[in-house]
Amino acid sequence: MARSISVSKGEAMTGLSDYAGWLYARPGMQTLLLGLQDEAGQDVLLLLTACWLGQRKVPADAQLWRSLQALQAPWRQQVIEPLRQVRRTLATDQQAAALYARVKECELAAEWHQLERLERLCLQLDSSPAETPLDCTRAHLAMCCDGLQDLRLESLVSAATGAGQMLGE
Secondary structure, three states: OOOOOOOOOOOOOOOHHHHHHHHHHOOOHHHHHHHHHHHHOOOHHHHHHHHHHHHOOOOOOHHHHHHHHHHHHHHHHHHHHHHHHHHHHHOOOHHHHHHHHHHHHHHHHHHHHHHHHHHHHHOOOOOOOOOOHHHHHHHHHHHHOOOOOOHHHHHHHHHHHHHHHHHOO
16 A cells, blocks of 8 residues: 655654655645646656755765666656556546556555665765755755756755754754
């Protein structure tokens, strides 16, 4: 069964999956993230990873981002995007509602699985904490998005910085 994307405020959020679920469930974040995905070609899982790394004060590093993108690209292209395409095709067919739900569940499971893989890669880092979560998050998002200039990214930084309180910052 697919995992829920909500995390209660009482739970400690140290892992990427918990953080991503909490941030995604914040008001306006789903719309913002899916807009960046559908309109600006950004990868939601990598955006969430960038925010998580920033809030953990992990210094932004080009090699890390090449590794994250190399891990994510084939999974996104071969697993997530095909499932998303099927789900979106089924969304308008009321007779296929049960199949739509199962495909959506598979898509979400694939995304949760990939978040765990991305976290494992990030946890292999041996680095000193950066100065501030705000600047660190901005730097990670800049690398994640190849310098994309989009006001929605600053909204994401603001939301992620607020979420940093949930990480014990």
